[in-house]
Amino acid sequence: MSRRSIWKGSFVDAFLLRLKENKDQLANKKIWSRRSTILPEFVGTAVRIYNGKSFVRCKITESKVGHKFGEFAFTRKRRPHKLDSGSKKKGR
Numbered sequence: 001m002s003r004r005s006i007w008k009g010s011f012v013d014a015f016l017l018r019l020k021e022n023k024d025q026l027a028n029k030k031i032w033s034r035r036s037t038i039l040p041e042f043v044g045t046a047v048r049i050y051n052g053k054s055f056v057r058c059k060i061t062e063s064k065v066g067h068k069f070g071e072f073a074f075t076r077k078r079r080p081h082k083l084d085s086g087s088k089k090k091g092r
Helices: 014-019
Strands: 046-050 055-059
């Protein structure tokens, strides 16, 4: 996948840019924009990111700055491999 041009800057949805100044408004806010980049102003807040079915709570830390919101709300369920319960057929 190609990267966004440096001169354009990172993509952030307009409603997130408006909330950037007021951190307390962003706290526990529902976010549908999975493609938006996490900015340093969001550090320390907890948001809920939409994964296509429900909202996943996510606490924004410094290590998440520069990544996209969608990276932290998985869209697929993890299903563990079924363990074989000894139902193998006996040798002939």
